[in-house]
Amino acid sequence: MIARPIDPLTYTVSPLDRAGILRTDEAAVQAHLTGGKARIVPLWQQRHLVTSDGAAGVFSYDEVALMLGADVQTVFLGLADDTPWFAAGFPAADTAPIAGDYRALNDVVLLMPGDQASILAYARAMVIWHENHRYCSRCGTATVSDEAGHCRKCTNAACGYRSFPRTDPVVITLITDGDRCLLGRQASWAPGIYSTIAGFVEPGETVEAAVRREAEEETGVEVGDVRYIASQPWPFPASLMFGFHADALTTAIRRKDNELEDCRWFTRADILTFQERTSTAPGFKLPNRYAIARLLLDRWLQ
Ligand SMILES: [Zn+2]
The missing domain is CATH 3.90.79.10 (Nucleoside Triphosphate Pyrophosphohydrolase)
Structure with missing residues (x-):
């Protein structure tokens, strides 16, 4: 028996420029979201949409525009060449926001291209972080998303604490x-x-x-x-x-x-x-x- 060749490590091959400088430019992020090129990665019950051939399922803005209400957490992930990518965390309702095959990431990761797996891992980490930080860790007041989904700020004006994703x-x-x-x-x-x-x-x-x-x-x-x-x-x-x-x-x-x-x-x-x-x-x-x-x-x- 021989040792197996070493492949690129899963979740480490991201095609995205995170374009962090855009996160505070609300108009630019909105233009990327609605401009016709956006790829939106859904997360529902911590599961990911997968196509029948094993690729990551993505939506265009037009397909999900009516669903992107206040209860959906949208995060600007970055740019792959000129294509903006977003994550959309849907509420954990009994039925999926859009019908499809939603799977646990580790169950499908070896089937899909490595760059897509990296984007799903990033989307997943961001959406779960939002789910777990709905209330201020200093004063307990509700928080809201800010900086294109990369910050949560406390709505208590006397507190104003801003928290950021941690690893x-x-x-x-x-x-x-x-x-x-x-x-x-x-x-x-x-x-x-x-x-x-x-x-x-x-x-x-x-x-x-x-x-x-x-x-x-x-x-x-x-x-x-x-x-x-x-x-x-x-x-x-x-x-x-x-x-x-x-x-x-x-x-x-x-x-x-x-x-x-x-x-x-x-x-x-x-x-x-x-x-x-x-x-x-x-x-x-x-x-x-x-x-x-x-x-x-x-x-x-x-
Ligand atoms: Zn607070």
């Missing part, structure tokens, strides 16, 4: 000891799946320190040198994964925080065997191909 940093690390790598699994995962060691960065912490702390808490293994490899937006709902490769200083496994239900060392030969298995096959398996954990493993195998 939660997560470290995910392939820990190796010579020819072996350390993988673990959480009880909630599909049977047999083992992955690299991950956790949220805490306030006041560097990403390197977070790598060492998470490894120690989850596996008891101490790591030395920590090398940054790649990052991946992970809008479930608001993470940014920072992928690392780290060298183990110790090898005894002791799960301290019980976040993992199991953790073990696997050889390169083991991983080459696992990577050929489908998600429904029996035995040990690796995370899905769209996850950065697979990139870390594939890169190590090569």
Whole structure:
């Protein structure tokens, strides 16, 4: 068996110029929305419209103009060449705003072109951020969207707090000891799946320190040198994964925080065997191909 070639990492290939400077120019954004070229990506119940051939479903302004009321969150995403892209977050009603096939992003992401997957990930992160920030975190008053959907401002004039989308940093690390790598699994995962060691960065912490702390808490293994490899937006709902490769200083496994239900060392030969298995096959398996954990493993195998 041979190691699989490394594809561009899912959600990292965006065609958009975010054109952030336009966000405060209400007239320019409105002209992009109504000018006939806009592509509008709907999100409904955190699901995405998918066409019968697996592409991202988009609407023109004319198709949805009558629906873009105050209860629909519209976000200017940016420009791809001259084409403006917007997200439209529809209310979580029982029926879809426009009939179609709405799917969870990770269920369809490997079927669609990478640039479309990146746009859907961005749209998803923005719409969910709006859903979760309807009230001011300082005074509790209702907030409204501003800056073409990239800000929410408090409607209490005495407060006026403005909040902006936030991204939660997560470290995910392939820990190796010579020819072996350390993988673990959480009880909630599909049977047999083992992955690299991950956790949220805490306030006041560097990403390197977070790598060492998470490894120690989850596996008891101490790591030395920590090398940054790649990052991946992970809008479930608001993470940014920072992928690392780290060298183990110790090898005894002791799960301290019980976040993992199991953790073990696997050889390169083991991983080459696992990577050929489908998600429904029996035995040990690796995370899905769209996850950065697979990139870390594939890169190590090569
Ligand atoms: Zn407020």
